[in-house]
Amino acid sequence: MASTPTDQDTFTRQTVVSLPAAAGPDRQELQRAIDEIVGSGFVGATLRVHDERGEWVGSAGLAELGGTAKPPTNGHFRIGSNTKTFTAALVLRLVAEGRIGLDVPAADYLPEFELDPRITVRMLLQHTSGVFNHTGEVYADGTVVLGIPIPYGTTGKEWVDNRFATYRPEELVRLALSKPARFEPGTGWSYSNTNYVLVRLLIEKVTGRSLAEEMQRLIIGPLGLSGTVVPDASPELPEPHAHVYYRYEDAGQQQTLDITRHNPSWVSTGGDMISTTQDLHTFVSALNGGGLLPAELLAEMRTPHPTGIPNMGYGLGVFVQDTDSGGTLITHNGGIAGYATLMFSTPDGSRALTASLTCVDDAGLSIAAALQNAQQRLVDEVFSAGQTESTA
Structure with missing residues (x-):
């Protein structure tokens, strides 16, 4: 059900209040956690926690190899697939305006791509469309089908050599659609960056404005x-x-390159946005606290679809994670070429964790195990037993 413009204005006028920062010594366990995470193989880490004790912000490690400064606690970073949560929220704002229908075939908005008419907007947001992932697919039998050059899965040099190349979203979509679909629309779940590239094009077609302009109008501003x-x-x-x-590896020699600057159009709306831990906190708290979407659309966003991942479903641009303590977390994390971003919140937005981890990345994603451990460590520290809450 679409809300009226008056309703929408009410949501956007709500103010997100940051709690006062707690003194560092009061949260020594958080500083110790990020110190140990850096010791596990990361270059740097920045963590922001908001809970009933207030706000805590800290960093550990280095801002730059060869330097001595810590990562800036107010620093910018590439947020990877957290972009999907912003994009899904934007679509739902447009649903509330009556501009987009969740269960309308995507082909009605984007006829030029001749999409399977069974694919709806909801399926794109939920990763149930079956559309091939333009950044490559790994199938259950271990078969790998490559897409465009990316930092993972090959020697890496091809991506390095092309890291300033520009890919237009239409180009990425046509490449994906030239490959066989993973499954019939609505019959499975498979994470595909291309779903969100299609969503970008759909937003731009419906509004007549760029994604950046609409994101500014309805989310960022x-x-x-x-x-x-x-x-x-x-x-x-x-x-x-x-x-x-x-x-x-280049000509048999190991090379290490600063890739802070690179053109993110290879992933497009699958993971190109930049933010800060403060902005991520403001966003996820407003989203889950009811300050961004009408209640019925927030409920749609957080209704989990089975993914095959234990205790983890996917709604519309968010994962819904069941915790060991019986509670629920709303989350989406992201990784893109050396940056890993964590974003977790309780369903009411009152307790949130946002973090950026930086590393020396490689084609084999050798940091993956350390990242998984870091994520679990921080979730355990911030959302301890008995303190999470259910969505009921």
Whole structure:
């Protein structure tokens, strides 16, 4: 059900209040956690926690290899697939305006791609369309089908050599549609960056404005997200920021390259946005606290679809995670070329964790195990037993 413009204005006028920062010594366990995470193989880490004790922000490690400064606690970073949560929220704002229908065939909005008419907007947001992932697919039998050059899965040099290339979203979609679908629409679940590239094009077709303009109008502007950027094909990252690196082989020699600047158009709306831990906190707290979407659309967003991942369903741009303590977390994390972003919130938005981890990345994603451990460590520290809540 669409809300009226008056309703929408009410949502956007709500103010997100940051709690006063707690003194560092009061949260020694959080500083110790990020110190140990850096010791596990990361270059740097920045963590922001909001809970009943207030706000805590800290960093550990280095902002830049060879330097001595810590990562800036107000630094910018590439948020990877957290972009999907912003994009899904934007679509739902347009649903509330009556501009988009969740269960309308995507082909009605984008006839030029001759999409399977069974694929709806909801399926794109939920990863149930079956559309091939333009950044490559790994099938159950271990078969790998490559898409465009990306930092993972090959030697890495091809991506390094093309890291400033510009890919237009239409190009990425046509490449994906040239490959066989993973399954019939609505009959499975498979994470595909192409779903969100299609969503970008759909937003732009419906509104007649760029994704960046619509994100500013409906998300960034109303929430005052001054550190959040939709970069399109720009390689720039606003100051201040920590640096990230990439290790690859060239002519039999190991090379390590600063890849902080690169053109993110290869992933497009699957993961190109830039933000800060403060802006991510403001966004996820407003989203889950009811300050961004009408209640019925927030419920739709957080209704989990089975993914095959234990205790983890996928709604519309968010994962819904069941915790060991019987509670629920609303989350989406992201990884893109040396940056890993964590974003977790209780269903009411009152307790949230946002973090950026930086590393020396490589084609084999050798940091993956350390990242999984870091994520679990921080979730355990912040959302301890008995303190999460259910969505009921």
